[in-house]
Amino acid sequence: MEIKFSKYQGLGNDFILIDNRHSSEPMVTPEQAMQMCDRHFGIGADGVIFALPGTDNTDYTMRIYNSDGSEPEMCGNGIRCLAQFIADLEQTEQINKSYRIHTLAGVITPQLQSNGLVTVDMGKPQLEAAKIPTTLCAPEDKVINQNLEVAGQSWLVTCVSMGNPHCITFVTDSDRISLEQIGSQFEHHPAFPQRTNTEFIQVVRSDYLKMRVWERGAGITLACGTGACASVVAGVLTGQSERKCTVELPGGCLQIEWSETDGRVYMTGPAKQVFVGNLWIN
Incomplete structure (x- = not known):
């Protein structure tokens, strides 16, 4: 089967985009998506994103397969892309254009800005343990500065759901964290029944955070939009950051605001086309 695709990246978090508007189901399987994401034998990407027809009065539906074939609820950098x-695709005027996009995490609304950036209303964070989900405390309680044993070390973690699970821990120097050694241990810890994304945050200033991330289903990536949002929320909950922050990731910076007015999180960052092509897959 020949697949026409476009490659996009948001701060180095890269995705294969497929026009799937003719069908309500993704046109490739998770196994085929894994082949496409392979950086040696395929196109290379952190995930494959499908633009499907909208449902329930939305403009489009987003589905995504990670590079390991798993399907996350949502992806912050991915939805900007x-x-x-x-x-x-629409070849329409892009300035201030917004879309209502149905995702497994609910309806998300990105808006294209005149400066080439995309601002996304990421919705309200979920803080109760049962909604993250995690077993670190009682289902109705918030998980703030809880102890978690990983790799023979005790970590203080705060957990947030941005439609997908995040475990955030604040560290003195994020560059010294051995993600290759401990990232998977966080992701697959028994306290997270649906696995988890993990963010290691260094507070440079109360309005500037430095972040490294291990993404559930993708491993080490250059950026994670939902992770940046969750980290600012965790920073506010633990008294370490302001509600409006720059979050520096290995691939660049995102602007994140957890609005005190409406309780919603807003993310602003770039999304750029890299190339287009055709791929034959089995």
Whole structure:
């Protein structure tokens, strides 16, 4: 089967975008997506994103397969790339254009800005343990500065769901964290029944955070939009950051605001097309 695709990246978090508007189901399987994401034998990407028809009065539906074939609820950098991809498909005026996109984490609304960035209303964070989900405390309680044993070390963690699970820990120097050794141990810890994304945050200033991330289903990536959002929320909950922050990731910076007015989290960052092509897959 020949697949036409576009490659986009948001701060180095890269995705294969597929025009799937003709069908309500992804046109490739998780196994085929894994082949496409392979950086030696395929195109290379952190995931494959499908632009499907909208449902329940939305403009489009987003589905995504990670590079390991798993399907996350949502992806922050990915939905910015999807918004830019849709605008490119429609060939319409892109300035201040917004879309209502149905995801497994609910309806998300990205808006294309005049400066080439995309602002996304990421919705309200979920803080109760049962909604993350995690067994670190009682189901109705918030998980703030809880002890978690990983790799023979005790970590203080705060957990947040941005439609997908995040475990955030604040460290003195994020560059010294051995993600290759401990990232998978966090992801697969028994306290997280659906696995978890993990963010290691260094507070440079109360309005500037430095982040490294291990993404569930993708491993080490250059950026994670939902992780940046969750980290600012965790920073506010633990008294370490302001509600409006720059979050520096290995791939660049995101602007994150947890609004005190409406309780919603807003993310602003880039999304750029890298190349387009055709791929034959089995």
